[in-house]
Amino acid sequence: MTDVVAPGRVAVVTGAASGIGLALSERFAAEGMRVVMADVEEPALAAAADALRQHGADVLPVVTDVADEASVEALRDAALTTYGAVHVLCNNAGVGGPHGPVWTASRGDLEWVMGVNVWGVLHGIRAFVPVLLEQDAGHVVNTASIFGLFAGTLGIYGPSKHTVVALSEALHSQLREAGAPVGVTVLCPSAVRTNIATSDRNRPATAGPSAGSGPAEQASVEHMAGLVDAGRPPAEVAGLVVDAIRSQRFYVLTDTRREPAILARARAIVDGSAPLPPLG
Numbered sequence: 001m002t003d004v005v006a007p008g009r010v011a012v013v014t015g016a017a018s019g020i021g022l023a024l025s026e027r028f029a030a031e032g033m034r035v036v037m038a039d040v041e042e043p044a045l046a047a048a049a050d051a052l053r054q055h056g057a058d059v060l061p062v063v064t065d066v067a068d069e070a071s072v073e074a075l076r077d078a079a080l081t082t083y084g085a086v087h088v089l090c091n092n093a094g095v096g097g098p099h100g101p102v103w104t105a106s107r108g109d110l111e112w113v114m115g116v117n118v119w120g121v122l123h124g125i126r127a128f129v130p131v132l133l134e135q136d137a138g139h140v141v142n143t144a145s146i147f148g149l150f151a152g153t154l155g156i157y158g159p160s161k162h163t164v165v166a167l168s169e170a171l172h173s174q175l176r177e178a179g180a181p182v183g184v185t186v187l188c189p190s191a192v193r194t195n196i197a198t199s200d201r202n203r204p205a206t207a208g209p210s211a212g213s214g215p216a217e218q219a220s221v222e223h224m225a226g227l228v229d230a231g232r233p234p235a236e237v238a239g240l241v242v243d244a245i246r247s248q249r250f251y252v253l254t255d256t257r258r259e260p261a262i263l264a265r266a267r268a269i270v271d272g273s274a275p276l277p278p279l280g
């Protein structure tokens with residue numbers, strides 16, 4: 001397939017103001033690509049785009065709420081008006097949400113996490129894949145999580161990321177059946193050093209108050225924040241993604257230490273046994 005990570009090509013990255021999305025934007029710009037940077041956090045997005053421009057990058061920041069279909073369609077329209085094409089789409093924006101059991105979550109908790117993590121990817125696919133299909137080549141990168149591959153729950157977060165993995169597998173099959181020159185990669189990171197532990201900063205007022213957290217949930221939040229602080233640098237993860245696009249790799253993992261848990265899940269499915277404890 002033609003190289004879509006190349007000078008003059010256009011990438012759209014959601015969640016581009018911070019963490020993995022910012023690192024992807026920086027890497028694509030360093031490759032000479034034009035980058036549409038989408039994020040719901042306006043000041044952080046403006047600062048990130050300014051910093052990239054100061055290094056000579058051609059970037060377009062667009063304030064976007066990926067949970068909102070009209071907002072993602074406006075993002076597509078802005079990308080096409082400015083650059084005339086899109087070759088790489090990174091559905092990367094995501095939020096952590098509360099860690100407690102699903103039955104204790106508020107409806108607003110569930111709608112927020114599923115809205116960003118699942119509907120955000122669906123909106124991105126529906127708005128942008130028809131545009132990618134008009135190009136000579138394209139690629140979709142969906143950011144899931146290692147918790148999309150085994151029973152790492154964190155409330156509704158793990159299930160939302162399992163959905164992103166399934167959506168990516170379906171998209172890959174459907175594009176292959178259509179004979180389309182559009183590749184798919186699903187990024188399943190373990191801990192990466194980003195601002196994911198403070199996702200609540202972007203929780204919309206419409207989600208209402210969170211159901212709150214007990215001591216066990218708080219301990220889980222602190223444990224995960226520690227793992228994230230000790231995680232891989234986002235620039236390394238962006239490098240893995242670019243390599244995957246170029247080599248048409250589908251699954252991208254960032255830490256081999258979780259491989260036994262993935263294999264144990266597959267074994268449990270075949271054996272009919274129960275899932276192992278998260279991170280057990």
Ligand SMILES: NC(=O)c1ccc[n+]([C@@H]2O[C@H](COP(=O)([O-])OP(=O)(O)OC[C@H]3O[C@@H](n4cnc5c(N)ncnc54)[C@H](O)[C@@H]3O)[C@@H](O)[C@H]2O)c1
Binds near residue numbers: 144
């Ligand atoms: N950091 C990790 O350890 C880790 C591990 C596995 C998966 N992930 C996934 O990586 C992706 C990127 O997260 P990160 O770790 O870089 O965190 P981050 O918080 O640093 O970056 C996420 C970005 O998404 C943006 N965002 C949040 N809600 C949005 C919305 N509704 N619309 C548009 N943008 C929105 C935030 O403003 C932020 O800039 C997420 O999908 C996350 O679930 C992260």
